Amino acid sequence: MRSLDMKDGPIASVLIADELVSPESDSLDVVVRLKDGRRFGLTLFTLEHLRRQLDQALCIVSPRMLLVRNLSDEAVLDAVRSAMSQDFERLGVLQPLINQ
DSSP: OEEEEOOSSSEEEEEEOSOOSOTTSOEEEEEEEETTSOEEEEEEEEHHHHHHHHHHOSOOOOTTEEEESOOOHHHHHHHHHHHHHTOHHHHSEEEOOOOO
8 A cells, every 4th residue: 555645635645555457447445534533435436447347247336436537646636635525424434543
């Protein structure tokens, strides 16, 4: 895992995985740490990943899905900022606090 640190706003950092098969056709779980100490998990999907999933199933059910063009750092940060502007409490999964 690696961390993308944020310099402004309420987001402190975004933890992301490095082991992607393809940035254009995969999915990615990220953990967003806010400056107030809360952490939220989000899952980002590419359209190609969803297409592959629908080749094997009739539907996809994922209430906390964020769709991105690709899984570049730029797209990940854009998705996180968009989720932040639309209320993490609705889009992310609250993680337990870490005692540091």
